[in-house]
Amino acid sequence: MNIYNWSELSDSQKQQALRRPAQESSNDIQRICKEIIDNIREDGDAALYRYSRELDRFDGADLRISEQKIKNALESIDKDLKAAIDTAYDNIYAFHKAQQGSHIELETAPGIICKTKTHAIESVGLYVPGGSAPLVSTALMLSIPAKIAGCRQIIMCSPPPVSDAIIYAAHKAGVDKIFAIGGAQAIAAMAYGSDSVPKVLKIFGPGNQFVTMAKKLVSEDPEGAAIDMPAGPSEVLVIADKNADCALVAADLLSQAEHGPDSQVIFVTDDKDMLDKVIKDTDEQLSALPRKDIARKALAKSSAILCKDLNEAVVISNTYAPEHLIIQTDNADELSDKCLNAGSIFVGAFTPESLGDYASGTNHTLPTYGYAKTASALGTDDYRRRYTVSKATAAGILNIATTVERLAHEEGLFAHKNAMTLRYKKALEK
Ligand SMILES: NC(=O)c1ccc[n+]([C@@H]2O[C@H](COP(=O)([O-])OP(=O)(O)OC[C@H]3O[C@@H](n4cnc5c(N)ncnc54)[C@H](O)[C@@H]3O)[C@@H](O)[C@H]2O)c1
Numbered sequence: 001m002n003i004y005n006w007s008e009l010s011d012s013q014k015q016q017a018l019r020r021p022a023q024e025s026s027n028d029i030q031r032i033c034k035e036i037i038d039n040i041r042e043d044g045d046a047a048l049y050r051y052s053r054e055l056d057r058f059d060g061a062d063l064r065i066s067e068q069k070i071k072n073a074l075e076s077i078d079k080d081l082k083a084a085i086d087t088a089y090d091n092i093y094a095f096h097k098a099q100q101g102s103h104i105e106l107e108t109a110p111g112i113i114c115k116t117k118t119h120a121i122e123s124v125g126l127y128v129p130g131g132s133a134p135l136v137s138t139a140l141m142l143s144i145p146a147k148i149a150g151c152r153q154i155i156m157c158s159p160p161p162v163s164d165a166i167i168y169a170a171h172k173a174g175v176d177k178i179f180a181i182g183g184a185q186a187i188a189a190m191a192y193g194s195d196s197v198p199k200v201l202k203i204f205g206p207g208n209q210f211v212t213m214a215k216k217l218v219s220e221d222p223e224g225a226a227i228d229m230p231a232g233p234s235e236v237l238v239i240a241d242k243n244a245d246c247a248l249v250a251a252d253l254l255s256q257a258e259h260g261p262d263s264q265v266i267f268v269t270d271d272k273d274m275l276d277k278v279i280k281d282t283d284e285q286l287s288a289l290p291r292k293d294i295a296r297k298a299l300a301k302s303s304a305i306l307c308k309d310l311n312e313a314v315v316i317s318n319t320y321a322p323e324h325l326i327i328q329t330d331n332a333d334e335l336s337d338k339c340l341n342a343g344s345i346f347v348g349a350f351t352p353e354s355l356g357d358y359a360s361g362t363n364h365t366l367p368t369y370g371y372a373k374t375a376s377a378l379g380t381d382d383y384r385r386r387y388t389v390s391k392a393t394a395a396g397i398l399n400i401a402t403t404v405e406r407l408a409h410e411e412g413l414f415a416h417k418n419a420m421t422l423r424y425k426k427a428l429e430k
């Protein structure tokens with residue numbers, strides 16, 4: 001990890017200390033993804049099979065997971081794993097079911113009634129990462145709220161081979177079709193459709209830089225698809241004070257560093273001893289990890305920052321806007337109220353990020369790259385569209401006509417004004 005003393009850094013050094021690794025190569029990634037998307041649009045399934053063989057060593061005959069394969073997966077899934085998926089499912093379901101959109105109906109002025117309503121987005125495409133780890137938990141995180149929201153068609157893509165666990169989770173949550181397709185080609189297929197993959201209206205799910213860039217590109221095209229958010233390589237920022245348990249802090253940092261070489265972890269503390277101990281523990285724990293090579297690459301682009309006090313730690317966190325924030329300080333609850341720009345916050349020594357990654361019930365699909373300043377954690381409402389309904393009575397028109405007429409006059413929009421004046425005359429006759 002790169003070690004910094006915050007008060008000794010210039011503004012540009014501070015920016016550099018918080019810079020994401022993924023930002024370095026975004027031009028190359030964009031060029032590669034654009035080419036993949038263009039080829040899928042042009043050649044459909046033929047290009048899909050080609051990319052799947054080249055990039056993901058796909059060697060099957062059908063990109064769609066067959067009914068028989070689903071049946072086999074349901075029969076052969078390990079019992080303990082099935083029980084763990086079932087428990088995680090229940091908690092995620094409960095938390096997302098409780099997120100019922102709030103509807104209002106309000107008479108803003110006598111005779112003028114305004115309502116909000118929502119409906120489920122008709123067709124959605126879910127991307128479950130699987131390049132270096134098959135994320136069965138992501139299959140749950142994406143499909144459970146889709147089903148609760150009432151989406152009519154739910155399809156899922158994940159790089160081949162799709163594990164029995166992912167198939168079980170997707171089937172349990174009610175996914176209609178599962179495809180063994182990964183990366184930018186999966187996003188392009190769901191955005192534009194092919195002979196095998198149906199086009200969807202909105203694409204959900206995290207992924208590596210290729211997936212995230214492809215989502216961005218298809219969302220910028222009116223013929224493409226909407227997306228949930230830019231949910232790229234995992235990030236965590238941990239704030240710890242002198243009383244934190246350094247082994248827990250190190251474990252939390254490594255839990256996200258192991259996701260991928262482009263993941264990033266930031267450690268912020270106001271205590272020099274704690275900084276040294278956490279660096280030492282991180283090195284020790286790293287050597288025992290099966291994914292140590294991946295985690296080591298992520299740590300090389302990560303930062304450990306000594307700050308003057310916890311208020312400065314909050315400023316650093318709010319500036320970085322991490323996907324995940326873990327707070328291990330004496331006043332963790334109080335501090336968490338001040339940390340606004342984070343996708344998901346884990347408060348206190350007993351709350352590792354792994355809890356939310358898998359089973360507490362909160363969603364682990366979260367904005368990265370600093371988008372946590374404006375974008376939200378995934379929730380059931382993301383699978384719905386909100387719209388409004390208004391109704392006026394004759395009495396309402398008599399009340400409001402002059403307001404609308406005057407404003408339309410101000411804007412020089414006389415057809416607008418006339419639409420109101422005609423109704424006003426009609427209301428007077430009543
Ligand atoms: N932000 C979130 O909410 C969140 C949640 C879960 C996981 N994640 C992140 O998702 C990511 C998963 O990444 P992953 O790589 O394991 O799986 P992935 O499924 O996202 O990506 C794998 C795909 O990338 C494509 N690819 C790989 N190298 C390529 C190349 N050189 N050219 C073109 N395409 C290429 C391949 O088609 C492959 O199928 C991790 O970075 C993890 O941190 C984020």
Ligand SMILES: N[C@H](CO)Cc1c[nH]c[nH+]1
Pocket residue numbers: 135137138233234235256323357364365
């Ligand atoms: N930490 C990831 C979100 O960035 C989610 C995840 C899935 N499995 C383990 N972790």
Ligand SMILES: [Zn+2]
Pocket residue numbers: 234255256259357
């Ligand atoms: Zn994780």
